[in-house]
Every structure is written in structure tokens, then in C-alpha cells.
Amino acid sequence: MDKKLTLSLNESIIEKAKNxxxxxNISLSKLIESYLGTLTKTxxxxxxxxxxxxxxxxxxxxxxNFDAKNEYAKYLLKKYK
Structure with a gap:
């Protein structure tokens, strides 16, 4: 059963989404429904x-005790020094 929903969005986002x-070749409603369905998929x-x-x-x-973040930071410092 479809139900109406009112959203307040940035105008430029709405135009980009419409385009x-x-x-x-999909309606904006179906696009948003599909997106929300993907987000809420259990x-x-x-x-x-x-x-x-x-x-x-x-x-x-x-x-x-290997710290990947620390080692990567060392690598980047050495690379861009």
C-alpha cells in the first residue's frame, strides 16, 4: 500500500535527483523508495x-602488537618527506 510522504530537501539536490x-527512466518517488529500501534492508x-x-x-x-595505522602513517611520512 503506497502512502504519501512530504520531505524538505535542498532545492539543488531535488533538481539533481529529478534529472x-x-x-x-524512473520516477523520483521510485528512486527514493528504492534507495530507502536498500538502506533498510535487514x-x-x-x-x-x-x-x-x-x-x-x-x-x-x-x-x-602490530599497529597498521601507525605503520601506514610512518610510511606516508617517509614517502612525502
Missing amino acids: YAKSN EKKETEITPLVKNLSGVISIDD
Whole structure:
């Protein structure tokens, strides 16, 4: 059952959304309904792990105290120094 909904949005966003909907041959209402449906979808799709990734898992061992963010920051500082 469809029901009306009133939204207050930025005018330029509305125009861009209308243009997008028109160029994709869909009504603005259906576009927003589809978007909200995607946002509120309860079931999560399981990500498929490819055979290559399965083969690579466990190849590298990393210390428990390894700080990836800190190491990446060091790398960037060295790269752009």
C-alpha cells in the first residue's frame, strides 16, 4: 500500500535527483523508495571469497602488537618527506 510522504530537501539536490531519475527512466518517488529500501534492508549479503584469496589466507603472519595505522602513517611520512 503506497502512502504519501512530504520531505524538505535542498532545492539543488531535488533538481539533481529529478534529472538523475529522468535520465534513468524512473520516477523520483521510485528512486527514493528504492534507495530507502536498500538502506533498510535487514538481510546482509555474504561476501564471496574468491579461490585466490582463500589460497592466500594464512600466508603472512603478523605480530599481535602490530599497529597498521601507525605503520601506514610512518610510511606516508617517509614517502612525502
